[in-house]
Amino acid sequence: MRVLFVIILNTIRQAFRKKFLAGLLVACFAILLLSLVFAQLSLDDKGRLTVDFGLASVQILLAILAIFFGSSFISDDLDKKILWTILTKPVRPTIFFLGRYLSLSILLVLSSIVLSSLLILFFVFLQIPIQLILFYALLGFLLESLLLLAFVILFSSFVSSFLVSFYCISVFIIGHFLDSLFYFIKEGSERTSFFYNLLYLLPNLERVNWKSEVVYQDRLAFLEFASSSVYIFLWIGLVLSLALIIMEKREF
Numbered sequence: 001m002r003v004l005f006v007i008i009l010n011t012i013r014q015a016f017r018k019k020f021l022a023g024l025l026v027a028c029f030a031i032l033l034l035s036l037v038f039a040q041l042s043l044d045d046k047g048r049l050t051v052d053f054g055l056a057s058v059q060i061l062l063a064i065l066a067i068f069f070g071s072s073f074i075s076d077d078l079d080k081k082i083l084w085t086i087l088t089k090p091v092r093p094t095i096f097f098l099g100r101y102l103s104l105s106i107l108l109v110l111s112s113i114v115l116s117s118l119l120i121l122f123f124v125f126l127q128i129p130i131q132l133i134l135f136y137a138l139l140g141f142l143l144e145s146l147l148l149l150a151f152v153i154l155f156s157s158f159v160s161s162f163l164v165s166f167y168c169i170s171v172f173i174i175g176h177f178l179d180s181l182f183y184f185i186k187e188g189s190e191r192t193s194f195f196y197n198l199l200y201l202l203p204n205l206e207r208v209n210w211k212s213e214v215v216y217q218d219r220l221a222f223l224e225f226a227s228s229s230v231y232i233f234l235w236i237g238l239v240l241s242l243a244l245i246i247m248e249k250r251e252f
Contacts (some may be wrong), residue, residue, distance in 0.1 A: 002089055006251055007099030008106070015107055045126035048215050050126060055211045058115050059141045065111050066145040067168040070104050082139060093247040101240060105146055108202070112142040133214050138224055143171035143232040147203060149235060150236050154243035157250060175205030203235045207208035 074097075118139045123130060151171050155164040174181070181199055207228040213220050 004099045004102070007091075007096060008103040011100060011103035012106060015069075015073075015187070016102075022093070029115075032213050033122075051123070051128060052211065054119050054122060054217050055141075055214060057136060058112075058119055059209075059211070061115060062108065062112055062141050062145040063148055063172050063244055066104075066108055066148040067152060067165055067172075068109070070149045071156065071161050072166045073100060073104060074152060074156040079216055093250065094244045097112050097244055097247050099242075101149065101153055104149055108141065108149065111143070112138070118134050131214070133210060133218070133220050136220055137210040137214045140228070141188070141206050142217065142240065143203055143229060144172075147205075147232055147236050147239065150239040150243065154239050154246070157243055157246040171202060172205065174199075176209065178202060178204045203232070210234055 119138075120130060123134075148168055148171065149170050152164055155167045159167065178190070178199060208231075212218070212222060
């Protein structure tokens with residue numbers, strides 16, 4: 001337990017020492033601000049468009065942070081032989097990568113708080129009403145980014161850092177179009193049944209995507225929120241467990 005705590009603490013210190021996270025958050029702030037400005041320039045319904053642009057920006061920025069920030073740390077561990085030095089302590093790969101995941105998750109939570117706070121401040125400044133569903137949506141984005149981070153560790157166990165980013169972006173995109181893919185494949189020929197079953201190997205990220213509910217001020221039942229959150233946590237546990245098993249068996 002003490003080893004796990006040390007790994008978490010050192011990872012967080014390393015992130016702030018590199019000032020990499022601070023630079024990403026500044027870039028995220030600029031992108032978020034620009035998206036809200038462009039939404040205000042629209043001649044359509046500015047309120048709904050601003051909410052839509054703002055939420056989409058937070059969602060995409062958290063996904064980018066999870067994928068590229070996570071893959072940069074893991075690739076450094078593998079490419080720069082950092083892991084080899086640590087394993088001589090000795091520290092098991094399972095403990096090391098679990099510590100990496102937990103520490104990067106903490107950084108994602110902090111990033112989510114910063115971005116969400118900025119978005120809420122913009123909404124207050126623009127006199128856009130703040131409702132409970134907004135916090136549900138923001139929490140959904142965080143859960144999605146934590147799942148993507150677990151996929152980063154899984155893919156890092158058997159592919160290069162470039163392909164890790166590519167695969168994780170694919171998971172993000174396909175995960176949001178999974179319902180549509182199920183529908184079109186189901187309507188197709190029987191030869192597509194293999195691909196239909198293959199889609200069950202990916203998480204349905206639309207289950208925690210509540211942007212439209214915020215934009216159109218729809219209600220979200222707590223039971224739906226709870227079941228969708230449990231669904232994502234189960235996926236995180238599954239993906240992370242598989243990643244740690246592969247890392248444990250891999251020869252370093």
